[in-house]
Amino acid sequence: MKKIDQIKINLIIILLLLSISAIGQNGVIELYQTGNSNFKSGNFEKAIVNYTELIKIVDEKTVQKTGYINRGLSYDRLQKYDLAIADFTAAIKLDSTDMASFIDRGLSNMHAGYLEKAKADYNYVIYKNNNNRMMESALYWLALVHYSQGKFKETIKNCDRYFIINSKDAELYFIRGTANDMLGNFEQSIKDYDKAIEIKPNYVKALANRGTAKINILTGHGNLQPSKKETKSACKDLKKAKALGDNVIDDMIYVYCDSKVKKKRN
Structure with missing residues (x-):
């Protein structure tokens, strides 16, 4: 599952600084960092509150997308899968080129038992084939879904393609x-x-x-x-x-x- 890495955090902080001048809100960066801190420490309910507030007060789409993604990951950890799926869908609407959001939504669909919807997300990433790391992830999870469904020939095909990327x-x-x-x-x-x-x-x-x-x-x-x-x-x-x-x-x-x-x- 996608991680909140330091490079992304630095980029979001820059965008937050740009947004602050436009909306006149102090403490927005602190709100974002608090959400990340709560997420990393497992305080997912608190993280959801932080990210919800962030989504409301920031207009920058990249920041909003990150808010939806991180809130979706928090919902997923709490097994509130439908809410997680809704957040990942919102993130996709803001940026349909980010294949990681399709992987995240696929995982929540898997966790909720919506296996066909999960497969649709993974197959879309495979169809786009524009990011080896995301392709690897999509093929990995698709293989596990097919295995769980008893579709062993499909499992083998997924693994065959996966090993081209990661042997x-x-x-x-x-x-x-x-x-x-x-x-x-x-x-x-x-x-x-x-x-x-x-x-x-x-x-x-x-x-x-x-x-x-x-x-x-x-x-x-x-x-x-x-x-x-x-x-x-x-x-x-x-x-x-x-x-x-x-x-x-x-x-x-x-x-x-x-x-x-x-x-x-x-």
């Missing part, structure tokens, strides 16, 4: 890996988990899923009782995941890796 994201390789798992593409999912683990060596879920995918390849080819030698690589992943705290794969280890069980079966 170092372990989480998205994991997401693409699980999407491939759900489609039965175990060879490809293993490659995705390989990449996730290469970036993040102790990625517990990726280790567990990679071990499971290796077992699925063996059993999927009709080998319902693979030998200890055949499951060695899979068991190495599963046991490492177990050592790192994953207890969900206990049954997999018992069935395919436990030496006593293997002896009985072999």
Whole structure:
């Protein structure tokens, strides 16, 4: 989610100074900075009051837009998603070229459960394709939305485009890996988990899923009782995941890796 960075703060303060001479209001900069301080410290209700007052008394559109954005982020933190969406929409009306506002609105739509509206915001950013950082963000969230909807082929397409921009994201390789798992593409999912683990060596879920995918390849080819030698690589992943705290794969280890069980079966 978008941050209130120092460069933007400095720019807004300059615009506030210009606005003060026009409206004759003292303390406007202090009001803006207080809103930012309240936001950063988690006092979102107070920040909303500050930004609301700022929007009322300042005519400069860039400052108004920032007020709507920051108030929208505050509403989102308070789970008042419809109010957040309304503020991001107001910011977009003031400046439809700022793709970050579409990302912000998309996130609030996601949080509210309006997944199709969220997808529309992300797809618009992708359609415009004028900012790599915003494209990256849109593709990331779109992949997660499609995954949550069980649209695994679309998830994979989103991830494929995402990796053109950012090829170092372990989480998205994991997401693409699980999407491939759900489609039965175990060879490809293993490659995705390989990449996730290469970036993040102790990625517990990726280790567990990679071990499971290796077992699925063996059993999927009709080998319902693979030998200890055949499951060695899979068991190495599963046991490492177990050592790192994953207890969900206990049954997999018992069935395919436990030496006593293997002896009985072999």
